Amino acid sequence: MSGIEIAGAWLSIFLTLCVLSFLYDDNPIYKLAEHIFLGVSIGYGVIEIYFGVFKPNLLDKLIDGTTAQQVLAVVPLVMIACLFAKLDKKRAWLARFPIAFIVAAFAGVKLTGQLNANLMTQVAESIPNIPEVWAEYGLWSWEADGAGVLSSIFLVIGLSACLLHFYFSAPQSKTMQKISRFGVLVLMLSFGASFGYTVMGRISLAIGRAQEMLGLDRPPEEVAVIHPKMATLICLVIVIGFLIAWRKRQGDGHEPAN
Amino acid sequence: MRSTLPLILTFVVGLFMVGEFFIPHWRYHMWTQVFLEWGFILAAAAYVLGLVNLVQVNLPKVINKEQDWPYKLIMLAAIATMMIPGFIGGETRLQDGQMYKWLFDFVFVPLDATMFALLAFYIASAAFRAFRARNLEATVLLAAAILVMLARVPIGENLPIIGTKLVQFMNWIMDVPNTAARRAIFIGSALGAVATGLRIILGIERSHLGTDG
């Protein structure tokens, strides 16, 4: 492990704590980390898009592509020129052509893509084979997590009710209101369940950060040179010390946003 | 011309791309592929405009020493600090020993992961605040959340008597009502997408094309 990597490991722990200080309040040390993050991420995005898309798909084709590729690459070049015309107020209208092109192309391809994947397939999958379900699970089977005819019917009715909840162009009759309410309840059940399901993932992320700060994610030989626990402790003292000093300077009158 | 031509372009390109699904022939697909590639190149080129926008927004703040200007300066400097070694490193930029890789590993990654990890805290405070049994809908929401949270970890599973049933019931919620709700959202969005797509292709929605004649 080189010195520069050890320095990197310490820096990364320090930056982690800077971001966590946002949990207390928006503060200068967080703002510093935030703006470094913004800058680095923008630079990263530009570099990756240049080497990932721009160079292979445009520059390389223009320079060493076949004739067909070179001719085809001229079109996006012209469109880029039109897009950049935005910078000049008088010619800004030229940018409408590339924007029209890109919006239309993606809208067109997504139209069938969504229809295929999110409507056709989902409907086809939503029609249960009740005799088969009956033969396999009966009315309700705890062992199979509640699979059975009851659940199949619930699925069909719940789906229909949710869909009808999104019916916009008619006043809701009494029956429709009831169906719609049932649809909302099914939606809420799903949202609550998803929320609960997600909590785990979010805590896992924090565990990941804690594992790094305590050095649990590294082999012992690296821990021996980096001393992550020590780094965490020192950085923690610096960050907390800074926060106290900053709060004092702000005076007692300042009520932090909670 | 300034407003009609973009509409014609929209119609022709949009219709052509709808055809992508219905016409499988490779002679057609070779062109739809090219169109999409052009779209990606165009989106990539817009990064230059994005940078211009960033400088336009932030540089005047630095020059006029507006509030928070030192941070804006740091940000602009950080952009350069990342971009220069990136271009110098070229194809090898992500190999060990490159400055770009070092910045990625020790600045970008921890900041990114910690920003994400803030969610562990926010999700707790959001749950505490929002999950109050004010009415039937809210009660269903909260009951489902608690049940799933409990059944998802070994504590719930190991509860005496109800443990196994709890996990089975959670799976039922995920499999049945959750599937119903999700499918309804998928199907609804697909319908919305069709309507939106058609409105664009047919030129009914045109706010993205400007209006100043």
Next chain:
Amino acid sequence: MKRLLAPLLGLLLSLVAAPTLAATTLTATSPADSSGENLDIAWESSDAPAGWAVLRAKGAAAAAEDTWTVLKLLAPDARKLSDKVTTDVWTDPPADAYRYELIALSTVPDLQDVEDATALVRASGSVAATATGSPEGSWFRTGLALKNYGPMLMLLIILAVAGMMWKFTEDVRAGKEVFIRRIPGIDAIEEGIGRATEMGKPILYVPGIEELQDIQTIASMLILGQVAEKVAEYQSDIIVSCRVPIVREVADEVVRSGYFQAGYPEAYNPRNTRFVSSEQFAFCAGTNGFIYREQPATNIYLGRFFAESLILAETGFVNKSIQIAGTAEATQLPFFVASCDYTLIGEELFAVSAYLSRDPRLVSSLKASDWIKVFVVASILIGTVLATFGVPLVINLFSISGG
């Protein structure tokens, strides 16, 4: 004639090939609804060699400059292979016909770092069967060969929506009123703009974090146009925070035209339509900064969101902003529901621009989707009944496969 030929042919074959391999037959057929780049290779055999190898050459008849490629080595029980005849149609367009050789391997060769794989494979076994096939591209996908009526139904739905949009627009023009149910979340957008104006604070608009190719982003851009127009009418400010540069450029155009529509083209400040960062959490941190430091009175999140949804919404809550969110991203809806004042669920997002504008042509598209929705619900219910009696008609109607 046939009776006479068969034994003759058998005799001929037995002279050419080893007698044990006479039982192997090879076919190369073009799949239905294909792009014309694929051939399905299948063989039947009673043999049990150590493995199979399939070789391919271009053209229907043997030629001197034939180049054979080893496609794949397969396990003894394999009986089929789907071959893609070209990997780049621009430089190597599909030929009219291809020849295939099936080789029954006596030993499985190791082709790692081998110069002439074809020779090695040939030396490791004997030709069991040959076949010729022509890849045929289809110019129209019907799905009928597989009893999938999905593609046809899809075309029908698209045409029906377009047709209904035209019909309902005509109805409106003729004076018929189209009713649209109240959607509180959308009404809240207008209230939020009014509130921001009263407080003298800006409005924050986040069009999701997806690329422009996502239909939710496109829908959000269309809504932004309506919102900007309202903001301009109220003489308030709108900050648009974008993750994707091309989205910022479109947003810029959309907001500018909204201000123009409202009659205040000079009031638009392009610096308020911002590119923040293309990385998800950096974008999130930057947008958080806007919420903390520019104190918008109303935050509008419409589009496709991911994990940043809750960070943004919680920061907005602390800032005491009115928050309206809308997305079709099911995973994030729970967080918006928990943290925002109003949440538009799924399809409601796509209804916003029509609802806000009240343009009869847009409103008519809502009514058209409603009809398709009724058709879908009816299909599911009828399909379930039919399937219970063993009739899979509706399932076939919605099935899409092959390609």
Next chain:
Amino acid sequence: MKLDTLVRFQNMDRRWIFLGMGLAIFLPMMFPITLPFKVDERVQALYDAVEEVPNGSTVFISADFGPSSRPELEPYFRATLHHLFRKDIKIVSATLWPSAPPLVVPIYEELAERYGKEYGRDWCFLGYKDGKELAIKSIGENIPNAFPKDHVGTPVGELEVMRGYQQAKDFPLIINVSGGAPGTREYVLQIQGQYDLKIASATTAVSGPDYIPFYKAGQLVGLAAGMPGSAHYEKLVFPDGPPEGVRLLATQAYNVLNVGHAFIILLIVAGNLAFFVTRRAEEQEA
């Protein structure tokens, strides 16, 4: 207890909650507790799908995760590599996430070395491809076209493991380690149905519920979601505990989650109790 205190409790400064959450994560890491758990049916299906792949054949792994989803998915990723290499299954891998290569390549190299697997013959990594859904489409149709070279610049034609694997349907199984979009949803929607592919997914806890309908509909052959998914998979791959030099990070973290969940549940319950007491009091006053 005073009513006033209960009202204040309901609107308490959220930083107390943050502090509590921090402790709920930190303390059990310092003082671990372990509880037994059963393997989920969907994870079992995922494991069985890998078991069904004949020894010696080749699977495709799309490793689509980044630093942010790494804690949840890296343990699964490692476990499945142990599983595949142990079974002598070859691997062709690629990613749609730009931040994935620096993360996954070292893991491949480490485990390939452990099992004596050779690059190019037993496994290969084709690197990152931009284009999201479009890239997935080309994986479905034409892998050599999407990835003309591997991550170190070798033309794919020279990789023996790639011979005969030109499109997704050539693989008996596709494993998608999916941290979000683009990921399993896009794989299923873009190419699963069209080519009738066998796709298995390991994903984050957040995406899990989204993919269950796919599993139910048979569009996925198996599904491991979040830290529990990874922990369950670790248990299946190493039923008798980890061998020398292997750490089961997910199993360890799974137990930390217990406390985090319990903390949030307690918060919600306490919040609601306070809410009911104050509301009743308000109703009585009114």
